[in-house]
Amino acid sequence: MGRGWRALTSLLLAAAFAVLAVPLGLNLAQAVEWPEAGPQPVISTPPAQQEPRALSAAPLLATGQPAAPAVDAQALGKALDGALKYDGEGDVTAIVTEASTGKVVYDRGGSEPRIPASNMKLLTAAAALSTLGADARFSTEVVRGSSPGAVVLRGGGDVLLGAGESRPGEVRGRAGLKTLAQAAAQEIDTGEYSGALTVQLDDSLFAGPAISPAWAPEDVQAGEIGPVHALALNGGRERADGTGAYAADPALAAASAFRDELADAVAGRGIKVAPDVVRGRAAEDAPVLAAVDSATVAAQVNYLLLHSDNYVAEAMARNLALASGKPGSFGGGTEAIKEALGLLEIPMDGLLITDASGLSPGDRVSAAQIAAVVREMTNGENPNLRAALDGLPVAGLNGTLRERFTDEAAAGAGLVRAKTGTLNAVSSLGGYAVSAEGHMFVFAFVANGLQGPAEPAREALDRAAAVLAGCGCR
Numbered sequence: 347m348g349r350g351w352r353a354l355t356s357l358l359l360a361a362a363f364a365v366l367a368v369p370l371g372l373n374l375a376q377a378v379e380w381p382e383a384g385p386q387p388v389i390s391t392p393p394a395q396q397e398p399r400a401l402s403a404a405p406l407l408a409t410g411q412p413a414a415p416a417v418d419a420q421a422l423g424k425a426l427d428g429a430l431k432y433d434g435e436g437d438v439t440a441i442v443t444e445a446s447t448g449k450v451v452y453d454r455g456g457s458e459p460r461i462p463a464s465n466m467k468l469l470t471a472a473a474a475l476s477t478l479g480a481d482a483r484f485s486t487e488v489v490r491g492s493s494p495g496a497v498v499l500r501g502g503g504d505v506l507l508g509a510g511e512s513r514p515g516e517v518r519g520r521a522g523l524k525t526l527a528q529a530a531a532q533e534i535d536t537g538e539y540s541g542a543l544t545v546q547l548d549d550s551l552f553a554g555p556a557i558s559p560a561w562a563p564e565d566v567q568a569g570e571i572g573p574v575h576a577l578a579l580n581g582g583r584e585r586a587d588g589t590g591a592y593a594a595d596p597a598l599a600a601a602s603a604f605r606d607e608l609a610d611a612v613a614g615r616g617i618k619v620a621p622d623v624v625r626g627r628a629a630e631d632a633p634v635l636a637a638v639d640s641a642t643v644a645a646q647v648n649y650l651l652l653h654s655d656n657y658v659a660e661a662m663a664r665n666l667a668l669a670s671g672k673p674g675s676f677g678g679g680t681e682a683i684k685e686a687l688g689l690l691e692i693p694m695d696g697l698l699i700t701d702a703s704g705l706s707p708g709d710r711v712s713a714a715q716i717a718a719v720v721r722e723m724t725n726g727e728n729p730n731l732r733a734a735l736d737g738l739p740v741a742g743l744n745g746t747l748r749e750r751f752t753d754e755a756a757a758g759a760g761l762v763r764a765k766t767g768t769l770n771a772v773s774s775l776g777g778y779a780v781s782a783e784g785h786m787f788v789f790a791f792v793a794n795g796l797q798g799p800a801e802p803a804r805e806a807l808d809r810a811a812a813v814l815a816g817c818g819c820r
Contacts, residue, residue, distance in 0.1 A: 429809035432802040436795035441713045445786040459696035459710035460792040463767030465774040466704030473686035480644035480733040488530040489632035498628040500548040501577030503665040504640035509603040521638035527607035529636035546626035547601035551576035554675030560706035582657040648737030652745040656703035663702030716776040716790035738763040758812030775807040779814040787814045
C-alpha cells in the first residue's frame, strides 16, 4: 500500500468519524472533575472527542453527491473470500447487496437456512416496528380492585420499568413505579379503608409458559434469559442498571417495589398497606387510578438491538402478537413475526422462527433473509423501520461492537453498523457499511458449525465487513 493511498484512507476515515460524531440535537457534555481538595480546574472533553448519542443512518450518502463508480463484483468477491478464511471448524454463508438497488454483488450460499443467533433480533425489530408503529407505547396501570380495600397493578407489556421516579429521557426506567404510586395515592380515598390497603398483581396480559421450551435448558440456567412477564423492572433483571441476574419472578419483584412506594406515599394519610402482594385479575372495566407509559417501541427496539437484550426482544414479540390479534404467548409472537415479515415481502423459503431473541438453536434464517430485513430498514417503503437503524451498534464504538473491529478489521471502525449474534457453534453479523467511494452495502455473514473458541470466525466476519467499508470496488 503506497504512502498516498494510506494518507487518503486516513483522511476518509477521519471524515467518516467526524460525521458520525455529529449529535442529532444532543451531545455528551460531560466534564471530568478533580477530587475535592480546594478549588480545582474542570477539564471538559472537546465535542469532537465525545461519543455521540445518536448517529446518522448513512453519514456518507448525501443527496447531490456524484454517483459512486460501479462495483467490480469479481474483485470484491476475491477480497471477501480472503477475509472470511479462518482456522477452525465450520463455514460461513454470506450475501452482500447494494442498498440503493438491492443488486447482489456477493453471494456465498446466502439462501441456505442457518442458525442466526441474535441476528434473529433484526427480524423481531422489523416486525414490531412495522406492526406496532415506532411511536407506540405500553401502559402500566393501577386500577381499583374488585374487593374492598384493594388496588391492582396491571401490566401492559412494559418490561423496562424503573423502581423510582419516571425518567422521561431514558428507555430503561422511562416509566417509574414511584411516580405511579404517588399518582395512585392521590386518587385513594382514605374513607374507603378501615383496614390495610392490599396490593394485587395482574400480569395476565401474556399467556402460556414464562420460559420457552425452544430454549436450551443450559442457557436458561446460565442466566441468558429469565421468565417473561407482562411487566418487569430493568428488563427482568435484579439490578437497576439492567445487568446481572434475572429475577426469579420479575413481575412479582416489580409489584413488590410498587407496594413499597405506595406504602410510603400513603403513610402520611394514616393508611397502611399490607406487606404481601398477591396475584389477582382486575376487571377489564376497572376504574384506572393512575398510569405510566413506556418509552416508544422505536426506543425499545433500539435498546434491544444495541444491547442484544433477549428479555426485551421476547416481551416485544408478545406485544406484537397481541397487536396482531394473536395470544400473547411465545407461539403467538413467532407467528406474528413471520406474518409481519411476509407483509414486508421478505423471502420466506426455509424460514423457521422458534423464538424472538435468537437464543433458540431451532431458528433457521438465511443470510439473504437477514440482509433483506436490513435493506427494508435502510431503503424500504415503511418509514417506521428507519427507527431500527439508530439501534445498530457502531463498529468499535458502542453496544456489542464496542470491543470489536481491531487489528486486521480496524478499517471498519466507525464505518460499519451491524447486529451481532453468538451462540455455541454460531457467530453472525448483519448490517450495512458505507464504503470509501460512497457505496452503501447491506450484508449478512453467518458462521455455523464452529468448534471451540468463536473468536477466529468472529474476527473473519469483522474483516469482511471492514473490506466493504474500505472497498474501492474497481
